[in-house]
Amino acid sequence: MNSVEISNELKTLLAGNNVKEQLSVPELVEKATSRGEAILTVDGAVRANTGKYTGRSPKDKYMVVEEASKDKIDWGTTNQPISAEIFDALYSKVVSYLKEKEEIFVFKGFAGADEASRLSISVVNEYAWHNLFAHNLFIRPTDAELANHLADFTIVSAPTFHADPAVDGTSSDTFIIVSLEKKVILIGGTEYAGEMKKSIFGIMNYLLPQNDILSMHCSANVGENGDTALFFGLSGTGKTTLSADASRKLIGDDEHGWSDNGVFNIEGGCYAKTVGLSAEKEPEIYNAIKFGTVLENVVVNEDTRIPDYNDETPTQNTRAAYPIDNIDNIVLPSVAGHPNTIIFLTADAFGVLPPIAKLTKEQAMYHFLSGFTSKTPGTERGVVEPEPAFSTCFGAPFLPLPATVYAEMLGKKIDEHHVNVFLVNTGWTGGSFGTGKRMKLSYTRAMVNAAIEGKLTTIPTEQDTFFGLAIPTAIDNVPSELLNPRNAWADKAAYDAKATKLAGMFHENFQQFANVSADITTKGAPLV
CATH class of the missing domain: 3.90.228.20 (Phosphoenolpyruvate Carboxykinase; domain 3)
Structure with a gap:
């Protein structure tokens, strides 16, 4: 499958009637809660649990071996090679899987505040709360920028799609695969939203140094x-x-x-650890948790909906994802x-x-x-x-x-x-x-x-x-x-x-x- 075929298949996916594109924060909050993906806290934050995985899955991260980049990549246990054939087959399966979903969610935005070197990105999500995470963590476009937006890279994330290692050529049912040639990041088998942000960071770590940045x-x-x-x-x-x-x-x-x-x-945006968080110790982060913030794996009282940041039962890697302008003292x-x-x-x-x-x-x-x-x-x-x-x-x-x-x-x-x-x-x-x-x-x-x-x-x-x-x-x-x-x-x-x-x-x-x-x-x- 070449880049044109990948692009056409993606266009077909995004043209579907089930696509909800560039929803507002209130709309995404409504979707996430009504679909049972998350609950609302007393502060208006969306609390989601990431299930089996509460952190990154580095052993399930791959880069496709491609002609233009293969001699530049530092191959090894961090950048594990995978064939284009495996990527193509999984990509087709994931796209077909998402086409059958009642709703999927798309965010369009940017990575990089420097307009001269920024990356245009699209994020396609199975979960509404994942799309809210993308909205919070990446750079949100103006109306004018959105009208002319053309993605340089696309994340396609299907957390409930699980690979079959014996058939699909992966190490487990989880996969995070980057194709630099086809400009796609394919994620499946994990609900941990941090995989999206770190995958885009990896792309920037490849592109920026080649422009002396x-x-x-x-x-x-x-x-x-x-x-x-x-x-x-x-x-x-x-x-x-x-x-x-x-x-x-x-x-x-x-x-x-x-x-x-x-x-x-x-x-x-910011992706802050919340274990032990308090207004006294970290007031800037504590006060940034407002309506539309995504809380990952934070224990919340079922009756009062008050978060307990000291409860480490699910994981010590509890997180808050919020737009950077939730903090008052910033540079914009x-x-x-x-x-x-x-x-x-x-x-x-x-x-x-x-x-x-x-x-x-x-x-x-x-x-x-x-x-x-x-x-x-x-x-x-x-x-x-x-x-x-x-x-x-x-x-x-x-x-x-x-x-x-x-x-x-x-x-x-x-x-x-x-x-x-x-x-x-x-x-x-x-x-x-x-x-x-x-x-x-x-x-x-x-x-x-x-x-x-x-x-x-x-x-x-x-x-x-x-x-x-x-x-x-x-x-x-x-x-x-x-x-x-x-x-x-x-x-x-x-x-x-x-x-x-x-x-x-x-x-x-x-x-x-x-x-x-x-x-x-x-x-x-x-x-x-």
Whole structure:
């Protein structure tokens, strides 16, 4: 099946009488609740459960092997190859399946706030609440833009269609397949809506670098003086929480591009973790949950319809998806100048990395390529407690190109714009997971604010013995005994053993980057 045939089959699907296109938020809320897909909370949010899967399914994600892209893709366990024949057969089955549905829902919009490089997208959904999710997370078109909208890429999502691995050539009944040539993302067998947003991010990660634009898995905000800050990190490290700061305007919470003109948001909404959410700890996120927000897997009282954000029974990966303009303190359009500060966020389950450290250029490149964190429960299937993990560029699951492409672009931009880079550990202190405690958000905010405000450039530092990191000796509103992580451990010998173990894991992981500069491997790596 060639691209023309795919296009014609899609046109036939979208011309059906069952298609509901570009419904308003109230209409989608009505559909989602009347169809039994979701319930309404006291705040007017739509609460949906995602069933069997409450996180991404990375082992079921594939890219079609195609002539124009096959030599560019970094093939492996992240970008798993699949044949065009398998894709074509599944595509026809899914389209036929959706044609028989009483209703399907279509959203048209964009990815990328920079009009010069944005991607036009269409999202075809079996579920109304999925279409509401797409409306909230992607960039919504004006009436004029909608009239001239022609999709560059289309998501076709059928969560209740399950593949037969023996017949369809997949690993399980779930599949997320990207065809760059046919410009289609095919999703089936999973109700987790995050697959849609991350698939489009993957497309942008393929396209933008080829136009000399760095695509980044990070949040971003900007101060009154135009000082932009980027926050890199995987799910659960605090990107959304730390970028939603009342004293700074939010650019975006998860996905950005960095062009010659500055930084721009790829999305039109936020996908915030809600476990433990409260008005006191995270007022910006808490107050953004309004009518039309999508809540995933949040426990809601059946009588009062009040969400219980502390109940982790379904998953720790409970989420809220809302338009970015649900937050008052934002930049619209979602663009800003070049960054002054970059924060690498890690949730260290070993509890041995400092809560904040200033990085040299070589250390910045080393830690960007390493992308160390701990996977937190619920973000992926099968993760039930934090696990140490290295995710290249703090976003390996979403990067189709070799990691060095993104790393070299970042290094060049750090030099060009004289950016200060910090490593911030939002994980454990005083011991490993199970013994120590998670770093208090108030302390992390104080450290991050000090870094962004330039206060850490003049404070004396001490060098960490194991990782060679420059640790500030004092920061306002942060207990000084927490700054050097070894001091926070009662058992110093246990700390030394854990730090040595983690340093060894860094060295072992970095062996995959044989072609990087010798300066990065010698000056950026741990000392032991």
